[in-house]
Amino acid sequence: MxxxxxxxxxxxxxxxxxxxxxxxxxxxxxxxxxxxxxxxxxxxxxxxxxxxxxxxVSPAAYLSRRRVERAQDLLRSTNLTVTEVCAAVGFTSLGSFSSRFREVVGETPSEFQRRWAATGAPHIPGCFVFMWGLAERRADCASAEKRAEAPGS
CATH class of the missing domain: 1.10.10 (Arc Repressor Mutant, subunit A)
Structure with missing residues (x-):
């Protein structure tokens, strides 16, 4: 075979x-x-x-890996808590987020965040991250409304 x-x-x-x-x-x-x-x-x-x-990989594993990759970005570059990052990337359970993160990355989200914080890299305030996310969703809604209003659609 x-x-x-x-x-x-x-x-x-x-x-x-x-x-x-x-x-x-x-x-x-x-x-x-x-x-x-x-x-x-x-x-x-x-x-x-x-x-x-x-x-x-299965679709679920692909999506889960994508969420973990984005979580790594947020944990490296923001001052968000692990719980806030968990919710921001689409996980509904902190336990499943932490388990999957450890499977993919090899360390817990908290360990990962502490390790990166020790490098002294600047962090983006979490409020900016959430405002940006809100702005992205508003832009998505506005473009969807424009497409719906366009003639011939």
């Missing part, structure tokens, strides 16, 4: 990339298999199989 990855048809890749890009942009939001499969326009079971075959 060959261990080489299966070739995925190009037209299917368009659908998978659409869902992956959606997960990259909306990682803060509650996303599940049904939501990502809907973005891809595929049945959830087929989407799950093809995503895993193509990217080497």
């Amino acid at each position: 060959s261990s080489a990855p299966r070739r995925v048809p190009g037209d299917l890749l368009v659908h998978l990339r659409r869902a992956r890009d959606h997960a990259d942009r909306h990682y803060r939001e509650p996303l599940d298999l049904d939501a990502l499969a809907a973005v891809a326009g595929l049945s959830k079971y087929y989407f799950q199989r093809m995503f895993t075959t193509t990217y080497g």
Whole structure:
């Protein structure tokens, strides 16, 4: 039995990339298999199989890793608490966030933050981070409203 990855048809890749890009942009939001499969326009079971075959990880693992990557950015560069970072990146449980963070990074979020704080790097105040997030959401809403109001849509 060959261990080489299966070739995925190009037209299917368009659908998978659409869902992956959606997960990259909306990682803060509650996303599940049904939501990502809907973005891809595929049945959830087929989407799950093809995503895993193509990217080497399940959609849930991909989203979780993306959230941990963003959490690393926030823990390195802001003065937010671990709990605030957990919520800001879309995890709903501090315990699952800490466990997944440790699996991916090799240390707890608190250890990671302490290690980076010891370097003396400046931190962005958390209030700016939250204001920026609010501004991003407002811009997303405004662009969605413009698209809805555009003639022919």
